[in-house]
Amino acid sequence: MSKPDLSSSSSEPVLSMAVTAEPATAVTRRPAYRRRDVLGRIAALSALPVVAGSATVAGGLTGCQRQSAASAASLPIADAKGHLLWQNWSGLNHGYPAQRIAADSPQALAARLASAPVPIRVLGASHSFNAQCVTEGTALSIDGWSGIRAVDTTALTATVKAGTRLMQLGEELARAGQEMWSLPDINKQTLAGAISTGTHGAGLHIPAMHGRVHSFELVTPTGQVLNCSPETNAELFHSALVGLGSFGIVTEYTLLNWPLARTRRETQVVPLKQMLGEWENLRQQHRNAEFYYLPFTDLAVRILHDTTTDAPIPRPADQDMDGLMDLKKLRDWASWSTPLRKRIAQALGNKHSPEVAVDEAWKLLSSERTIRFNEMEYHLPLEHQLPALEEIIHLIETQFPEVFFPVECRVVAADEQAWLSPFYQRATGSIAVHSYYREDHTAVFGAIEKIFRRYGGRPHWGKLHSLKAAELKELYPRWQQVAAVRQQVDPQNRMLNAYLRALWGA
């Protein structure tokens, strides 16, 4: 049987916990709050000749047609023992878990862990790009642990079950008069999956999601149920907060939130040179600031969010993904001539005026990502962000004409409470590079990773990178302490698959 086609518009993981782990509490599917047009600014490129698949015309480069081995492979839907296929969102990683468990009460779960086949991996929404969720042992779904359990309107806290999807959380928090100021690009992740990998949004004065965690409850691999906070089981709290599912299973978090407020978002295509020149001011002045460099266009898309009392302005239809495919089309059609590629893009991209939306932040900060890709993101000391980006632009535009995905640049506040936070004790400038899931990312990601490493970057825990324990311990001052805590709570390494053993050096 051939592998399911991932190019459909679904953004759910293919066959992820479909069979035995139906959510006990159904997740409300919201109509998509579509973010307008980050990339659709150059949607007029649709006027270019249609190109079938990734075939090129007019002498386009062979690199455009490279396919990733994993996405080109044909995977059976079940293995010889009848175990069903699991794949991550991008389709790069897969496995056939021998057992699938849907989470029940923390105490019942603790009892089941003792006899579960190893490795035991907790699955959130399977949106991580690397192999941390892969298992041939036990796949544990936490979809059933969903929703807000308690709210404190004075302290502005909410206790939220770990499997709650971010899209559902935004809506439920709004009903309680609260919000998270920062959200990632998409809102399909589970709260636990997002926090466990250091998921972040954009904002120099706003920490990543784990920076607003007050406490959490953890079921350890040896069956203990523990409350963890800076006051109780403090070492475990600081170690397991960004813990890659390696310390046990988090059942719920208490989050520190902000009062619900209206947000104004402004999106504009600007010349790249202007964007780089104004970035240091913009990132200081705005609540959330980010930009995308559009390869081979000399253009950037600038996105700013600020709190406002302005009247609501509806969010326009999202054309991001149309714009993305238009960039691909431009690549397929004109990668043989960089000047031509740039002239066409600029002629169309420069015509657009700024676009504004006003609404609650949870409806504006995240978007739909219906086109699959693989991604590497590194978190750099803030002052190195622009120098590193300039090197990456040079590298891409001299050596990798096949690149068409925008490169995303964000800023994140320093935090201290997660010892494996990529933002630990340093304000950060992040750079993320993407590759269409049907194309081979290894050469371009490998070349860019060398630049990230030279600038002291720390990899995003949920994305692609090549670092192992030896390199990671140089990047994290508390690495040894965290590794020792992990060894204590999971002495038999029952939570670790091959990828995590290499990462932890276990």
Ligand SMILES: Cc1cc2nc3c(=O)[nH]c(=O)nc-3n(C[C@H](O)[C@H](O)[C@H](O)COP(=O)(O)OP(=O)(O)OC[C@H]3O[C@@H](n4cnc5c(N)ncnc54)[C@H](O)[C@@H]3O)c2cc1C
């Ligand atoms: C399209 C797309 C856009 C993205 N945008 C952003 C972005 O803007 N910013 C950003 O920072 N990241 C982004 N990411 C990365 C993503 O947020 C992280 O990879 C995140 O971990 C995915 O959440 P998940 O629920 O799918 O977790 P999974 O990938 O399923 O799991 C991640 C880790 O969390 C562990 N885990 C899950 N549940 C629990 C639990 N209950 N207890 C303990 N451990 C647990 C898992 O075992 C695993 O180790 C994006 C990813 C995609 C695919």
